[in-house]
Amino acid sequence: xxxxxxxxxxxxxxxxxVVATVAxxxxxxxxxxxxxxxxxxxxxxxxxxxxxxxAMLDAIPGLAEVxxxxxxxxxxxxxxxxxxxxRAAGDPLSFDPVAAAADxxxxxxxxxxxxxxxxxxxxxxxxxxxxxxxxxALMLAILPIAVRGYASVIRGYLALEQDLTTVAALNIIExxxxxxxxxxxxxxxxxxxxxxxxxxxxxxxxxxxxVRQGSSSAPYEVDGLTGATRxxxxxxxxxxxxxxxxxxxPFLSRLAATEASR
Amino acid sequence: xSTRSRLLTDPLVDANPVTxxxxxxxxxxxxxxxxxxxxxxxxxxxxxxxxxxxIISLVRRAIPAEVRLIVQITIIASLxxxxxxxxxxxxxxxxxxxxxxxxxxxxxxxxxGRAEAFAMRNPPLAxxxxxVGNGLGYLLVLALVGSVRxxxxxxxxxxxxxxxxxxxxxxxxxLGFMALAPSAFILLGLLVxxxxxxxxxxxxxxxxxxxxxxxxxxxx
Numbered sequence: 001x002x003x004x005x006x007x008x009x010x011x012x013x014x015x016x017x018v019v020a021t022v023a024x025x026x027x028x029x030x031x032x033x034x035x036x037x038x039x040x041x042x043x044x045x046x047x048x049x050x051x052x053x054x055a056m057l058d059a060i061p062g063l064a065e066v067x068x069x070x071x072x073x074x075x076x077x078x079x080x081x082x083x084x085x086x087r088a089a090g091d092p093l094s095f096d097p098v099a100a101a102a103d104x105x106x107x108x109x110x111x112x113x114x115x116x117x118x119x120x121x122x123x124x125x126x127x128x129x130x131x132x133x134x135x136x137a138l139m140l141a142i143l144p145i146a147v148r149g150y151a152s153v154i155r156g157y158l159a160l161e162q163d164l165t166t167v168a169a170l171n172i173i174e175x176x177x178x179x180x181x182x183x184x185x186x187x188x189x190x191x192x193x194x195x196x197x198x199x200x201x202x203x204x205x206x207x208x209x210x211v212r213q214g215s216s217s218a219p220y221e222v223d224g225l226t227g228a229t230r231x232x233x234x235x236x237x238x239x240x241x242x243x244x245x246x247x248x249x250p251f252l253s254r255l256a257a258t259e260a261s262r
Numbered sequence: 263x264s265t266r267s268r269l270l271t272d273p274l275v276d277a278n279p280v281t282x283x284x285x286x287x288x289x290x291x292x293x294x295x296x297x298x299x300x301x302x303x304x305x306x307x308x309x310x311x312x313x314x315x316x317i318i319s320l321v322r323r324a325i326p327a328e329v330r331l332i333v334q335i336t337i338i339a340s341l342x343x344x345x346x347x348x349x350x351x352x353x354x355x356x357x358x359x360x361x362x363x364x365x366x367x368x369x370x371x372x373x374x375g376r377a378e379a380f381a382m383r384n385p386p387l388a389x390x391x392x393x394v395g396n397g398l399g400y401l402l403v404l405a406l407v408g409s410v411r412x413x414x415x416x417x418x419x420x421x422x423x424x425x426x427x428x429x430x431x432x433x434x435x436x437l438g439f440m441a442l443a444p445s446a447f448i449l450l451g452l453l454v455x456x457x458x459x460x461x462x463x464x465x466x467x468x469x470x471x472x473x474x475x476x477x478x479x480x481x482x
Contacts, residue, residue, distance in 0.1 A: 011326070014326065015326040015328060015329055018324055018325060018326055018329075018333070019326075019329055019332070019333065022321075022333050022336055022337065023336065026336050026337060026339075026340035027340075029340050029341075029344055030340050030343045030344060033343070033344040033347045033348065034343075034347055037347045037348065037350070037351040040351040040352075041347065041350045041351050041354075044350065044351065044354035045354075047354075048354065048358075179362060
């Protein structure tokens with residue numbers, strides 16, 4: 001510094017003042033924009049998720065005829081108590097699984113053995129969507145899945161056919177994995193591998209196994225993505241978790257029993 | 263031509279930040295698969311560059327020399343975050359396709375380059391024009407590369423079919439290579455070559471100590 005000694009203290013104070021002012025002004029600008037635009041961005045995200053849900057339903061053969069003009073509104077949302085598999089009290093449409101998981105009254109911590117999805121905590125209830133045909137017979141059960149991926153929590157929907165073991169569709173609606181690598185779990189090409197797969201494994205449990213790309217042979221195996229191993233394996237673990245005892249397993253057995261006794 | 267309008271037009275060809283100074287290449291490779299992402303990125307970049315040059319020039323005398331880079335980056339980063347939010351709010355689809363590249367505008371060498379080389383020592387109006395000019399120069403290169411890549415890669419421009427593709431009963435077989443980043447490198451190289459054929463003054467003099475039969479080795 002070229003400033004003489006007696007003024008260096010003043011110059012340091014001036015530097016601090018300038019830096020503080022810049023920080024406050026810039027912080028206000030960023031915060032202001034974020035707060036002002038937040039509702040708009042959230043509604044964009046929600047619209048995009050609904051569009052993906054609608055696209056998933058459109059892609060399931062024969063479903064469009066059943067749903068007819070009513071479209072996705074023919075889905076019957078059910079709030080399920082995960083442990084018992086019975087219906088839980090509450091409004092399924094306003095249920096927020098993230099908030100419910102965080103609240104000690106409505107969420108619980110998973111034990112390390114249970115937690116193959118890496119979620120830490122989940123809500124004790126969850127929403128499932130049921131689609132019935134004109135005669136009231138079960139056509140489709142749609143379950144939301146969530147799992148910790150490589151860089152983000154991946155969320156999506158798994159649709160099961162009336163036998164509750166055949167995958168009708170898998171749709172990833174939310175992820176922030178590495179663009180170009182892990183984010184490929186959201187491509188139509190990868191999601192197209194899922195319909196027709198079975199979630200009934202030889203050991204009697206429900207779930208899928210993600211295998212090396214191009215090497216799937218059994219019906220419960222799905223090809224992973226080379227270069228996106230962590231993200232694609234996570235989706236498989238998420239599906240297995242939510243079909244398991246800690247997830248919708250009890251609900252699915254109840255549903256299957258009710259259907260069988262019809 | 264007046265000095266002021268030269269500030270705006272020079273960066274388009276004669277001092278283009280991409281083809282002459284070789285700055286901003288990274289994003290030029292990443293977002294030029296289609297023309298609409300290239301245009302959006304170019305416009306976002308121009309907005310950030312114009313505002314950051316203007317703001318930095320306005321406060322240039324107040325910025326202490328010791329912390330000038332940090333102050334510049336803070337201003338640039340705040341503008342980028344604001345623009346990113348605006349894109350997510352009003353152009354959601356395109357913002358999803360640009361993904362992290364909008365946030366990465368902050369690391370684009372053109373912006374800090376113009377801040378350091380121009381805005382820190384010139385008055386606000388000149389800096390604003392310089393920022394807009396350099397942004398438009400970047401936009402021009404991205405638009406050129408983006409339209410060629412989209413045309414040859416998909417047979418369409420801005421999503422509208424131009425060349426009838428084989429898949430739709432035409433004769434044009436889309437070049438899959440154009441969807442990959444290396445194609446942008448080759449197109450940029452051809453563009454630089456073309457510009458230098460027309461403007462030989464842009465060709466760098468051979469580096470001292472190198473000659474034709476002695477490879478320069480250390481050139482980066």
